[in-house]
Amino acid sequence: MSIRVGKTGNEAVAEAMRQINPDVVAAYPITPQTEIVQIFSSFVANGKVDTEFVTVESEHSAMSATVGAASAGARSMTATSANGLAFMWEIVYIAAGMRLPIVMPVVNRALSGPLNIHCDHSDTMGARDSGWIQLFSENAQEAYDNAVQAPRIAENPDVKLPVMVTMDGFIISHAMEVMEILEDEKVREFIGKYVPENPLLDVDNPVTLGPVDLQDWNFEHKRQQAEAMRNAKPVILDVASEYAKLTGRKYGLFEEYKLDDADIAIVVLGSTAGTAKVAVDQLRAKGVRAGMLKIRVFRPFPAEEIADALKHVKAVAVMDRSDSFNAVGGPVFVDVRSALYDVDNGPKIVNYIYGIGGRDVTPDHVKTAYADLAKIAETGQVENPLTYLGIRE
Amino acid sequence: MATLKELSNKEILISSGHRACAGCGFPIIIKQALLAAENPVVVACATGCMEVCTTIYPYTAWKVPFIHNAFENAASTLSGVEAAYKSLSRQGKLDKKIDFIAFGGDGGTYDIGFQALSGAMERGHNMLYICYDNQAYMNTGIQRSSATPRGANTTTSPAGTESYGKKQYRKDLSAVMVAHEIPYVAQASPSNWNDLVTKVKKALAVEGPAFMNIIQPCVLGWKYPSDQSIELAKLAVDTCFWPLYEVENGEYKLTYRPKEKKPVEDWLKRQGRFRHLFKPENAEILKEIQEDIDTRWSRLLAKCGEEA
Incomplete structure (x- = not known):
């Protein structure tokens, strides 16, 4: 049975993050995403999650630490908007290139300049070719549903790509709507246990991650990345169909x-x-x-x-x-x-x-x-x- | 204090066959630092000579888990690794003591990675950050950094008819790290191996962040014969250009005092990057460089409670 609640988009996404219960979240506040970070901090402060929350000094470090945590073998998330996403830019590409199943809600906001904190899609559209899967949401319900489905898509062995879940800044992030959420155990059962591949913390089987990859191999690795994005399409549909059985809400491409x-x-x-x-x-x-x-x-x-x-x-x-x-x-x-x-x-x-x-x-x-x-x-x-x-x- | 006998029984965790230049200082630093570790180590490394020379796919010189992310984020990347370690340990998914070491050159540490380093130290991650300070952006071809000493000829502070090389004195990053009030900060040199190994042991033993600044002679950037790296590291120490000291919970301690403080010229004249300073028109600059070292040295002696 789903639970009917009144939530803003930010609250809905923070709730999804609580239910996903990531091992690590590293995030930096930025309007209009700030509430997600604040609400999640209170979950950490009140023992509602097992997450180690890294209060980084910038978005560049948010994505860097998230890449580190995901490489270590942790289910890892961050969240941002606009200039924050732009500041992460370099590492956004690295997260995809390293094939790390990171999930990142992005609350869409105009990218400076001139400075503007309100909604448009210039932030995530700029990242459309960064190698991330991008799921757009019409409302808080969809933002929640996309966030819950995202780890399953990202972590699928045929995909292994990071996922952005977007929602419109203020229009959705700050507007209260009636929506349905799942019980905690249903979400945890749906997303399942995370089994990382070649984690850095397996000290008995040391791996070198993020090496220099020159003319003789880089092209093959980029080709694999392109194939992973192709593989994502059927996986997104499979996950959606399983989610529909659970919720009755059907999602397609x-x-x-x-x-x-x-x-x-x-x-x-x-x-x-x-x-x-x-x-x-x-x-x-x-x-x-x-x-x-x-x-x-x-x-x-x-x-x-x-x-x-x-x-x-x-x-x-x-x-x-x-x-x-x-x-x-x-x-x-x-x-x-x-x-x-x-x-x-x-x-x-x-x-x-x-x-x-x-x-x-x-x-x-x-x-x-x-x-x-x-x-x-x-x-x-x-x-x-x-x-x-x-x-x- | 480690003994050579003890150390010789331990596995060397960086393999031969890496592609660093003959005489390069950093493989020696890696070897000494990893020998000091009592627990399994996970390494993060900034983009730079160390990373590109040791990890050309499909090869790796590292026998410990290693991650490279980008140039400016070794500290924040390792923050995430250490956070994952804490989280998974707390959840009972991991049951092993692991040490975390980040390596960055002076570019990735003093300059482009400075913010990430400061953030990681302030947050108190249990990690040791080691700067292998070769005093310029060596990987991209010897451009000046904020660690480059005054007067050095680099490709972006070249000596010329109107220039004596880099105009500014180097940033005292060790002092900046002391100002973070972290449990342990030290300067070390591969020439004084026992001092270096002891400091790494201490740094890994503290709860919370530690920072070590280790001087690393660079054959190409400093311009000297490749069999003289350790001698040049030693001269940097004995001229008091690179004093060996540690700051444990705010307490300064000089860990090595040269019997005789040598003139800085002894170190400068052995390096091609300072050759132009010995022209008559630069005599005043040489004098100023010596005065600067003297001032810093007496200030350090006072902090360490040593007699002048």
């Missing part, structure tokens, strides 16, 4: 909302999916065949599956909550458009960049995108491939 018979659709990540569902419902009530695709797993990128889900749609808008400053479009747009390249007579596709620096996005904003899509679907003509939504131009 993405969620389709009224997409089956849609003529026009938007692709979106994170909390805006909830806003978009309202817009879809309002449009459907007027007879518009609008649909939505919400990406949950951004890395590995489910290109074939997305192409298959969108191939019947006449016009698609990809909503990016970050810009890639490539003078083309946002990162999600670039990947989705590439996925659709092999679809014969596929949909027209446009990009909306929205919500930067926490700019509010309402169902009306989303509906303007649908209105543009309806016109494109009717005429077959794209006037504006890229639109900045809800901005003073």
Whole structure:
């Protein structure tokens, strides 16, 4: 039986961390993630977890210590946002390259500069090619569910990759919602015992970790890493199906909302999916065949599956909550458009960049995108491939 | 005090066949430090000569568990390893006494890794951090560091018509570590092996963090014949450029006092990196370098309660 509770996103993720009961957490506070660190500290202070909590002096050291702990053979976690993730950058790549099954909640926040503490996806989008699995969450429930599933994905022997579980800063991290959590023993049973491979603390079988890896072997190791990311896709689905049996909540690589018979659709990540569902419902009530695709797993990128889900749609808008400053479009747009390249007579596709620096996005904003899509679907003509939504131009 | 006989019965935990230069000081430091350990040791190492010379995949020179993460984070990486050890021991998943040693060069310790080191020492992890101080960024080709002595010719503080080499005196990192009020801080030299081994033993025995700064002659960076490393380490000690002392719970103790304090020129003139200082126009700089050493030495003697 699940337990119904009222929790903010940060509280929900901290609760998941308590239930996972990692051997080591090394973390540094940063808005809007701070509460996760604070709440977890109180779990440590009150003996609710077995965790050794390392109060590092920076995010760079947070990820460094987490890499050390995971290499030692401990189930290890950290958490961050925005500039904190940027400060970790070098070691974020090393964690993936060393194939360490670290789980890291990231509370999405705009990356400086200028300084802004509110939600956009520029932080995790920048890390999209760092070799981490990325699970995006629409709400606190999904953030909790993703966090509980993450260790199973990360630690799978065919994967052995670190996982970021993201949620939108403030919009989700600080908003209270009614959600369901599992009993502690169910979570512990679900994630199972961690059996590390070649741990550093096995002093009778000494290993050298993180060696210099030159021209004769580096390429093979990078190739294995690429394969691990491919392997992650079926593993994520297997874990989700097992989790569905436990909770009744079904997760895939993405969620389709009224997409089956849609003529026009938007692709979106994170909390805006909830806003978009309202817009879809309002449009459907007027007879518009609008649909939505919400990406949950951004890395590995489910290109074939997305192409298959969108191939019947006449016009698609990809909503990016970050810009890639490539003078083309946002990162999600670039990947989705590439996925659709092999679809014969596929949909027209446009990009909306929205919500930067926490700019509010309402169902009306989303509906303007649908209105543009309806016109494109009717005429077959794209006037504006890229639109900045809800901005003073 | 360890005896040679005792030490000779112990296994050498760094193998031959590593790729350090002939005459390099750090393999000797590793050997001496690991000989001192009574328990199994786990080593973390910063990016630098030591790491790249000992771990070229698929080979390793280390007979103990070893982790390298990046340049600036040996201390924070080992913090995580030590935290894992505490956690797993507390949960009954591990039942063995293990010692933790981080190695970093002066680049990874004095400079880019300074924050991670300070954080780890402040948090009180049970670990020994050893800086193998060869006084410049040797791995990337002899660039100046904050450990480089004044007047040294490096590739980023070259001597030239308008330059006598590095302008600044070296940072006294050992003093900075003493200011962290950790249980044990020491300076050592591979030339005084017994002193070094004894200090590592003490450092590993304390509860909490310990820091050792060990001078490491570098054949390429200091520019001297490769059979003179230990002699140059000894001269650094005997000129009082590199005094051997320890600070145990705040108490200073001089662990070796040269019978006769030699002029610093005896050490400088043996090294190509200081050759330009012996030109007539740099005589004043030489004098200032000697005065600086004298000042620091008398300050240290006072702290150690030694007669001037």
